[in-house]
Amino acid sequence: MYAITGITGQVGSSLAVTLLAQGHKVRAVVRNAEKGQDWANRGCDVALADVGDAQALTEAFQGAEGVFLLLPPNFDPSADFRESRAIIRSFCQALTQAKPARIICLSTIGAQASQPNLLGQLGLMEKELGALNLPVSFLRAAWFMENSLWDVLPARETGVIPSYLQPLDKPVPMVATRDIAQLAAKLLTQAESPAKIIELEGPQRITPYQITADFAKALGKPVTAKIMPRDQWESIFRAQGMNNPEPRMQMLDGFNEGWIEFEGDTSSRLKGTTRFADVLPELIRRAG
Helix, strand or coil: CEEECCCCCHHHHHHHHHHHHCCCCEEEEECCHHHHHHHHHCCCEEEECCCCCHHHHHHHHCCCCEEEEECCCCCCCCCCCHHHHHHHHHHHHHHHHHCCCCEEEEEECCCCCCCCCCCHHHHHHHHHHHCCCCCEEEEEECEEHHHHHHHHHHHHHCCEEEECCCCCCCCECEECHHHHHHHHHHHHHCCCCCCCEEEEECCCCECHHHHHHHHHHHHCCCCEEEECCHHHHHHHHHHCCCCCCHHHHHHHHHHHHCCCCCCCCHHHCEECCCCHHHHHHHHHHHHC
């Protein structure tokens, strides 16, 4: 039995489908029965547990051969990351009590960066969970290709995608969530113990220019990228409803300046097989 947190999200759902297809038993860890019904219909065991409830998580993890952990994304956190810190404490308490035989935790490129930024939440998780006397491995994934879901509407309606990744010819490490799920399934079920840190990106790095070229081909119309000036980011993000945009801005700086990067050398880094052009049709469909 493999317990999966974040099973209603892109990575977690793909991981569950992969494990079920391989004949493994899956326990869906969800906040309420309504969210778990679809997974129950697919043959999953369902455990009701909020990620902030250590006791409920302990019960959800008990008896599991492996656990997949996903820190819920928080793009507008408090300055001290108190929301994520509380969830991390809950994870630590539950794992210490349940003692699963294997733990795969979804982390991120740049989790080791010392500069403050939004991804620091995952760096905190690595530090706290890594200190446990438990078999924890961190799957550090590149920028999700699926983040371009937010680009579909402007590309379709105006032919212009606003780019916070810049310069436009700078290759960015990206990966498809399906490739993350495939690797997570392998790490959970393989006979040998995984490495402490596993790094994953796509088959090649992608520039904003290449993203617009793929959009143009998929939509059958010209699509260009427009650099969003750095001095306008804060006002734009606050207009979108963010209360604390600084961590997000720092993260974008990290990608643009190159200090958000993988820690290991290229010889040890794994690569997925899914190209951005392979992901794009589904993003366009989802955008409606």
